[in-house]
Amino acid sequence: MIKMNRKHIDKTFDECFQQFLLEHCTLKNMSEDTKKYYIENMKYGFYKYYDKDKNINELTQDDINGYILYLQSKEIKDTTINIYLKALKTVIIFYKKKFWIDKNITVIFVKEDKQQVEGYTDEEISVLIKKPNMKDLTFAQYRNWVIVNFLCCTAARRSTVINIHKEDLDLENGYCKFRHTKNRKPLTVPITLSLINILKEYIEYLPVDCPYLFPTVQGEKMK
Template sequence: MAKRITMNSNKDNKGFREAEREFIKHCRLKNLSENTLSYYEETLEVFIKYIDKNDIKLKEIDSIFVDDYLLYLKNSGIKSVSINTRLRGLRAFLYWCMKRGYMESFKIQLIKQEEVIKETYTDEELKLLLKKPNMKKCAFPEYRNWVMVNFLIATGVRLSTLVSIRIKDTDLENSFLKTVHNKNRKQQIIPISNALNKVLIEYLEYRNHESDEDYLFCNQYGEKLTTNACRIAVSRFGQKRGIAHCGVHKFRHTFAKNWILAGGDVFRLQKILGHSSMDIVRKYVNIYGKDLQKDFDRFNVLDRLSDNKDYIKMR
């Protein structure tokens, strides 16, 4: 009797490394940022080490194995927030593998995590940071750092956006910034306040650029600042002014908090911060809920309009 010929699909034997290379190639074709690609690569590298330790193939991965991996991360002392950060990247890859038929389909859910209050700058710290340096005595880097701090406070942009802004991206006449250097790679319009507008007009006079293609924030030789150099510059600028922990991302949280407390529209906040969904903005509102209670009675319409100051006691 003749032996029946069976079709052997390469999908059934797809190796993890091979699938990872295909996934990264797919992400590059989608024009995802280098930061996002690095995030995926770092996330998958940790997962690969766990796979090698357990000697399992890609097609054998299921919900139980993912749960075991999450428990392994938790037992390693990693916080829930960080675990979910890794899980988002891993989930994107595994869902892609499922669509390609490299493994069976199943749902992957984030683990529950406590909402941690994001650290922000106090008004006193902001006043210290916004004190203008002596223009007759300071060098360009110190002045540039002061301008960057003004920019971060007024816009809440990400570090990757800050260092990628070119002079041509700013329209000071109409008070807005146009950029495509944010996380989701979409063009974004960011309003520029009157105070920041004045700061930037003066800064560009000192910046003395040769072309509108030049980067807005540069080193003392006119070259683009790296994200690490910018991070260090802002940190040292804050330390000199008595602020021990002065981080770039902390300005983003400060911007969001003050926008919410001032009664700003959350939909506009989403657009300004460049979030693709309302999820993060909702978290900001929940996190700063206690701050929203401040002066609540003074602003509440019922308390403002009520003439009845005496309460009737029930017998």
């Protein structure tokens, strides 16, 4: 009987992880944010517990279980633990497909306590979107107020907002183009008349040579 045995390779865990980044992220043309997600979760998660320079063949289920206990000992939220584990699970699945590790090694998520997220009340939202006194306002304060109004109208993600260019706005027809989205597909969304009026006034304060709609005070892209 032919059995699919794992390969014995002379590579460290981290060397295999670099191979994962190449094949799973770069060659599949995934976004830099996705690649960064895996790198940071390994750097600030698994590599704080496990020696990344150990041979890949030495990884065991006990190491995975120990990592989960390690995370739980840090008294961080269950949702945060599962974010770390989700990244590791994808890496482990990749390793198993390569026959680098025991096929029975698994990453199991911890049970999360459901927490009800409290939203803003109508009164709180009214305070947030109320136009401030422009007399003593700094540009950063003014920009942030405009961003709050923009978020309330469009529900855009942070990464989407900081990548919007002035040329992405069509204020005459009431639309804004999102060039940076989670699925990497451009999206055109409608904007309200009140937001249009806010943006028209706000744009007058932006430097002509600044392409970004919401830049830093230095006229650069926000991070």
